[in-house]
Amino acid sequence: MTDLLYNNQHIYLFVALLLLFFGIAGVVYRRTLIGMLVSMELIMNGAGLNLVALNRFVSPENGYGMAFTLIIMGIAAAEAAIALGIIMLIFKKYKHIEGGDLKEMKD
Amino acid sequence: MNLGEIIFLITIVATLGGAAMAVLSGSIIYAMMGLVTTMFGIAGLYVYLDNPFLSMMQILIYVGAVSVLIAFAIMLIGPLYRKPKEWTTVGKFVAALGVALVSLFMFVRFVMETFPRAGNPSFKITTKEIGRLFFNNLVLPFELISLLVVVAILGAIMLALFSRGNK
Numbered sequence: 001m002t003d004l005l006y007n008n009q010h011i012y013l014f015v016a017l018l019l020l021f022f023g024i025a026g027v028v029y030r031r032t033l034i035g036m037l038v039s040m041e042l043i044m045n046g047a048g049l050n051l052v053a054l055n056r057f058v059s060p061e062n063g064y065g066m067a068f069t070l071i072i073m074g075i076a077a078a079e080a081a082i083a084l085g086i087i088m089l090i091f092k093k094y095k096h097i098e099g100g101d102l103k104e105m106k107d
Numbered sequence: 108m109n110l111g112e113i114i115f116l117i118t119i120v121a122t123l124g125g126a127a128m129a130v131l132s133g134s135i136i137y138a139m140m141g142l143v144t145t146m147f148g149i150a151g152l153y154v155y156l157d158n159p160f161l162s163m164m165q166i167l168i169y170v171g172a173v174s175v176l177i178a179f180a181i182m183l184i185g186p187l188y189r190k191p192k193e194w195t196t197v198g199k200f201v202a203a204l205g206v207a208l209v210s211l212f213m214f215v216r217f218v219m220e221t222f223p224r225a226g227n228p229s230f231k232i233t234t235k236e237i238g239r240l241f242f243n244n245l246v247l248p249f250e251l252i253s254l255l256v257v258v259a260i261l262g263a264i265m266l267a268l269f270s271r272g273n274k
Contacts (some may be wrong), residue, residue, distance in 0.1 A: 023128040
């Protein structure tokens with residue numbers, strides 16, 4: 001039963017790769033900070049899917065990839081909380097959330 | 108093609124379609140909806156990878172916590188209807204596509220040549236063994252994650268207090 005479609009490792013890896021593709025494109029293409037944060041979440045999900053797929057197919061005798069994916073989920077939740085707090089602060093100060101117009105740190 | 112494979116293909120289409128919607132849609136609300144669709148699709152892929160616990164955690168944390176947090180932020184940030192499009196230029200779209208395609212083709216050959224195609228059908232890691240792994244071998248990362256979450260909560264509270272003091 002190894003010729004089933006969902007026992008094909010390459011499909012999972014390519015889905016994770018396409019998630020990385022969409023995430024990088026979104027970080028460059030999006031204009032608002034929340035759109036960039038959504039794209040970052042896509043990249044993190046792609047990384048988690050990659051780890052779980054490699055754990056399932058390459059070394060099925062231990063569960064380190066799954067444990068690391070759980071750690072990634074915790075880090076993503078903390079990162080989203082902090083990033084959204086900073087975005088709220090930026091909105092209260094500048095009245096917009098566009099990433100291209102924030103130049104104070106550059107000067 | 109049996110029923111499992113058809114549902115698998117639907118799951119993949121939902122994942123990638125949600126990701127495309129999260130990137131290409133004009134409104135942030137639609138982007139968040141695309142993110143939720145992608146999360147559910149990845150939860151389905153975790154089920155196909157014999158990990159129902161991780162699938163439940165994916166739905167609980169990403170759909171239940173992170174997406175709701177983003178929804179609250181979108182609601183609090185307020186009148187985005189004055190700028191309904193993200194009015195990015197064509198040049199920016201081409202640049203984004205170029206950067207993403209370079210990163211895609213860098214990894215395609217790596218994936219094709221490094222990893223074997225066929226799967227190993229015997230995978231017996233249960234939730235109990237994940238718990239044993241966390242509390243036997245990964246005690247320090249587990250505690251560091253709890254410390255990180257506490258620091259994130261305190262940081263979010265401090266940011267909220269600062270924004271109130273500035274008014």
